Structures are given as structure tokens and as C-alpha cells.
Amino acid sequence: MRPITAIGFDADDTLWQNEQFYRLTEQQFATLLGDYAGGSQVSDRLLEAEKRNLEHYGFGIKGFTLSMIETAIEVTNGNVPAKTISDILDIGRELLRHPVETLPHVEETLRALNGEYLLVLITKGDLFDQERKLAQSGLGDLFDAIEIVSDKSATTYRRIFSKLADGPDRAMMVGNSLKSDIVPAIAAGSYGVFIPHALTWIVEHVEPPKDAPRFRQIEHIGQLPEVLEQIRAA
CATH class of the missing domain: 3.40.50.1000 (HAD superfamily/HAD-like)
Known part of the structure; x- marks a missing residue:
């Protein structure tokens, strides 16, 4: 046999x-929050949120997008503009369309x-x-x-x-x-x-x-x- x-x-x-598209999206996300925190700080907070949320959302783009929104709320102390939330949703949807x-x-x-x-x-x-x-x-x-x-x-x-x-x-x-x-x-x-x-x-x-x-x-x-x-x- x-x-x-x-x-x-x-x-x-x-x-x-696959991962290269997540990295590009993370860079866009850090740019969106550039008035509130440095890029490395945003990335660290996002990673913490992703780890926390794996048991709730599992793996994938939807959970990643929700973690970005959660991170934006935390980094801005709850003052994240609605336009920024809309932009986060847009880059999350774009991630779902990557070639x-x-x-x-x-x-x-x-x-x-x-x-x-x-x-x-x-x-x-x-x-x-x-x-x-x-x-x-x-x-x-x-x-x-x-x-x-x-x-x-x-x-x-x-x-x-x-x-x-x-x-x-x-x-x-x-x-x-x-x-x-x-x-x-x-x-x-x-x-x-x-x-x-x-x-x-x-x-x-x-x-x-x-x-x-x-x-x-x-x-x-x-x-x-x-x-x-x-x-x-x-």
C-alpha cells in the first residue's frame, strides 16, 4: 500500500x-487614524483586538473589519467620526474584492x-x-x-x-x-x-x-x- x-x-x-492585501489594508487604516496615533501604535492595538475577537468572529475579513472599527473607537477614546467608520467599512469591502x-x-x-x-x-x-x-x-x-x-x-x-x-x-x-x-x-x-x-x-x-x-x-x-x-x- x-x-x-x-x-x-x-x-x-x-x-x-492573501496576507499582502491585509497588510495594505492595515496601512490604509493607520493612515485614517493618523491624527490620533502613530502607525505602529494603531497596528499594535489592532492586533490586540484581532486576538481578542477570534473567539467571537473567527478568521476572515468580516472579523478583521469589526476589529478595525473597535480599534478606531479605542484609539479615539470613543470620538471616532462617522466618516472614518464609513471609510473603514469601505476598505473592508475592498479587501473582499481583491484579485x-x-x-x-x-x-x-x-x-x-x-x-x-x-x-x-x-x-x-x-x-x-x-x-x-x-x-x-x-x-x-x-x-x-x-x-x-x-x-x-x-x-x-x-x-x-x-x-x-x-x-x-x-x-x-x-x-x-x-x-x-x-x-x-x-x-x-x-x-x-x-x-x-x-x-x-x-x-x-x-x-x-x-x-x-x-x-x-x-x-x-x-x-x-x-x-x-x-x-x-x-
Whole structure:
């Protein structure tokens, strides 16, 4: 039997660019509040709000926009002008319309693996936004299943790989977030292939599990077939 029969892929900043658009929006937000606080102070307060609100709003643009509004209220001591709130809503909506920029080697790699492995897109965030990006990417037909989840944990991966495939021990998860994609997948019994992205959100940073036998790290997704061959030949 092949050691791996199913591969899960993260979406944002693994298949297409995402964090860069959040960074640009954060810069616009800091400019809006420039009369009240410096840019670094605004960013720090925004990050604090985002962390507080994850359990309430989850991951995604809507929660980010609400956190910007909350931060604006805090930074201005409750005196934020209505026009500024309107501007925040505008840049939040613009974030929902950003173009999909597929990362290098993604499409050809998925096409090469399609049919040989069960391919599952496992992503978290706003349902409508993730569906929009998948549709615009043109990659949807290359996946056997799509799972949009509220969060990613070992339980999440056990459930998905047990339901759709031959269990987590014969599965692999590929992504740019050690915290969400790699560490919990390995804890579930799967392989975890880490592809670093320069702009990964700070909340997703943890130490790589370098001593874990099923941990792998590559520079770009085009190297994934080689990793699979190495595991298969071992």
C-alpha cells in the first residue's frame, strides 16, 4: 500500500496571495487614524483586538473589519467620526474584492497530483470569501473535496481525513502556517509539509516541529512531488 493516499492543501498564502492585501489594508487604516496615533501604535492595538475577537468572529475579513472599527473607537477614546467608520467599512469591502493571485508552481503541481492522490482543499475564514477566491483561482476542479472550517486542529484533520480518505495516518497536509496547517496535522498522525511565506500573520507563528518524523519543509509547492516520491521510496 502507498504510505500516502490523500493530500490536504491550505488556501490563503499557500495556493494564492492573501496576507499582502491585509497588510495594505492595515496601512490604509493607520493612515485614517493618523491624527490620533502613530502607525505602529494603531497596528499594535489592532492586533490586540484581532486576538481578542477570534473567539467571537473567527478568521476572515468580516472579523478583521469589526476589529478595525473597535480599534478606531479605542484609539479615539470613543470620538471616532462617522466618516472614518464609513471609510473603514469601505476598505473592508475592498479587501473582499481583491484579485486572486495564484502563487508560482501551484496549478502545474495540482494537475500533476490530480488523479494520483485524493486532493482536499482545507481552508478557514469567511465562507463567501473563500468560495469567491476558489472560483476566481480556476483551481476548483482539481480538488476532490472542499472543506471550509472555522478553525484547524488535530480533531479537524482526523475528522476530514477519516471521512474522505483512508485516515490521517495515510494523509498529508500542506500549508504556510505551522500553527494551523502543520503542527495539528502531525498531531493527528498525518505528514505536514511546511511552505514558508514571507508575510504569514504573526498569530500563526510557532516553532517548527523539526524533530517530528513526519515533518517536512520545502521552498515552494513545486517541490512537493519530490517529497512524495521520497516518502514512497522510504
